[in-house]
Amino acid sequence: MLTRRNSLLLSVLLCVSVVSTFVEELDDSFLEARGENDIWLIEFYAPWCSFCKQLEPVWHQIGSELKSLGSPVNVGKSDATANTGLAKEFKVRGYPAILMWKKNMKYVYSGRRSKDGIMEFTERVAGPTVRSLNSLQLFQHVMKRHDVMFVYVGATSQLKGNFTSAAELLIVHNFFFSAARDVLPKDVSVASLPTVVLFKDRTYFIYNEEGDGDLMSCINRERFPNYCKMDSYRLYATGESGKLVVLLLVEENEQSEQSVRYRGLLEDVASQHRHIYSRNFYFGFMDDSDYLTGLMMGDVVVPSFVVVNLSNDGFFLPRGSVDTEKQLLDFLNGVLDGSIQCQGGNGVVQRVGRLIHETKLLLTSLFSQVPLLGCFLVGFLLAIVVFFCYLCCKARRTTSDEDDDDAPVTPSLQRHKKSD
Ligand SMILES: *[C@@H]1O[C@H](CO)[C@@H](O)[C@H](O)[C@H]1NC(C)=O
Numbered sequence: 027m028l029t030r031r032n033s034l035l036l037s038v039l040l041c042v043s044v045v046s047t048f049v050e051e052l053d054d055s056f057l058e059a060r061g062e063n064d065i066w067l068i069e070f071y072a073p074w075c076s077f078c079k080q081l082e083p084v085w086h087q088i089g090s091e092l093k094s095l096g097s098p099v100n101v102g103k104s105d106a107t108a109n110t111g112l113a114k115e116f117k118v119r120g121y122p123a124i125l126m127w128k129k130n131m132k133y134v135y136s137g138r139r140s141k142d143g144i145m146e147f148t149e150r151v152a153g154p155t156v157r158s159l160n161s162l163q164l165f166q167h168v169m170k171r172h173d174v175m176f177v178y179v180g181a182t183s184q185l186k187g188n189f190t191s192a193a194e195l196l197i198v199h200n201f202f203f204s205a206a207r208d209v210l211p212k213d214v215s216v217a218s219l220p221t222v223v224l225f226k227d228r229t230y231f232i233y234n235e236e237g238d239g240d241l242m243s244c245i246n247r248e249r250f251p252n253y254c255k256m257d258s259y260r261l262y263a264t265g266e267s268g269k270l271v272v273l274l275l276v277e278e279n280e281q282s283e284q285s286v287r288y289r290g291l292l293e294d295v296a297s298q299h300r301h302i303y304s305r306n307f308y309f310g311f312m313d314d315s316d317y318l319t320g321l322m323m324g325d326v327v328v329p330s331f332v333v334v335n336l337s338n339d340g341f342f343l344p345r346g347s348v349d350t351e352k353q354l355l356d357f358l359n360g361v362l363d364g365s366i367q368c369q370g371g372n373g374v375v376q377r378v379g380r381l382i383h384e385t386k387l388l389l390t391s392l393f394s395q396v397p398l399l400g401c402f403l404v405g406f407l408l409a410i411v412v413f414f415c416y417l418c419c420k421a422r423r424t425t426s427d428e429d430d431d432d433a434p435v436t437p438s439l440q441r442h443k444k445s446d
């Protein structure tokens with residue numbers, strides 16, 4: 027009996043020690059101790075942060091999986107409130123912060139905090155900056171797996187240098203490849219080498235410095251498929267491209283016949299008119315209305331189309347209903363030629379409005395879910411406000427009394443004069 031309990035205890039202890047070897051707890055001394063070529067995946071947390079607690083089991087799984095895969099990536103975590111030197115080095119602002127440190131580069135993970143998302147990021151960023159594809163089979167295999175692919179074709183050149191420096195920064199978002207010309211699919215015709223070919227939307231584009239600007243901003247602008255399903259992470263990332271986003275808001279889960287039809291309409295316009303609109307727009311549908319209701323400060327019709335400018339929180343609404351291809355094209359043209367006004371924006375008035383809107387939403391949901399608590403909180407807040415008003419009035423009265431003493435002519439003095 028006793029031995030069984032002991033062995034149970036032993037196995038629990040073993041388990042604990044095994045788990046903790048997957049993820050190292052890092053402190054400020056790590057800055058000096060780290061080997062120059064080590065690759066680290068680090069989570070910065072704060073003891074009070076609930077999202078960090080939710081991430082903890084995922085983080086251990088990631089640590090153990092990378093160990094068992096024999097990955098060169100070390101997994102660590104650090105209490106950013108205690109190890110401020112380390113947190114400062116990584117410019118940690120929010121929690122949990124997930125970062126990769128590779129050579130002298132630091133990469134921030136900004137996607138969904140799921141194991142798959144973080145593992146994919148780790149594999150991509152920890153691997154070679156530019157991966158070489160040396161057979162047609164490999165090329166086709168990779169092409170099937172990626173929506174968007176940037177491929178350098180040719181020998182060493184200045185363009186390759188530019189491609190590699192762009193890849194070093196943008197590998198947080200995309201994969202970068204290099205290939206010989208004879209490895210490219212047969213239908214890809216490349217006029218001259220070296221060159222950069224972008225594969226997406228079931229077609230390809232050849233980079234041209236004159237028309238597309240410098241390589242880095244071209245890659246940054248084009249790194250998403252022209253049409254896709256959006257979630258809030260993707261939408262914010264798309265905003266960094268500088269393009270506007272044509273959004274279709276649809277219902278969650280079960281989608282009405284109308285939504286399905288509108289999605290078809292959006293996809294058709296995105297692909298058939300891509301040569302006209304892809305410079306200015308990305309196209310996507312979204313089933314989460316939180317972002318849009320926050321942006322527009324009100325309820326949004328579902329399904330409906332809206333064009334958003336993520337760089338200034340502006341949005342454009344169609345003048346009438348959008349039910350046909352022509353109406354959708356008219357809408358897009360109206361946005362481009364300026365005949366449809368941009369609404370919203372990130373001015374002070376808009377921000378205050380959005381804050382009020384969010385507070386209102388919070389209070390309404392509070393009242394509908396826990397009316398008593400809502401009443402109590404509102405009453406409590408009111409009481410505080412009244413108390414402050416009282417304090418202010420009182421303070422003002424005493425200062426005005428003092429003013430009276432200093433004033434050269436006060437009513438009481440005048441009265442004295444009169445009595446003289
Ligand atoms: C590489 O980048 C530099 C600096 O942005 C630019 O001046 C040059 O033209 C680029 N070279 C090629 C071949 O794209």
Ligand SMILES: *[C@@H]1O[C@H](CO)[C@@H](O)[C@H](O)[C@H]1NC(C)=O
Binds near residue numbers: 340361
């Ligand atoms: C989107 O916002 C940016 C930043 O304010 C602005 O420069 C750009 O002109 C806007 N685009 C349109 C089409 O309004």
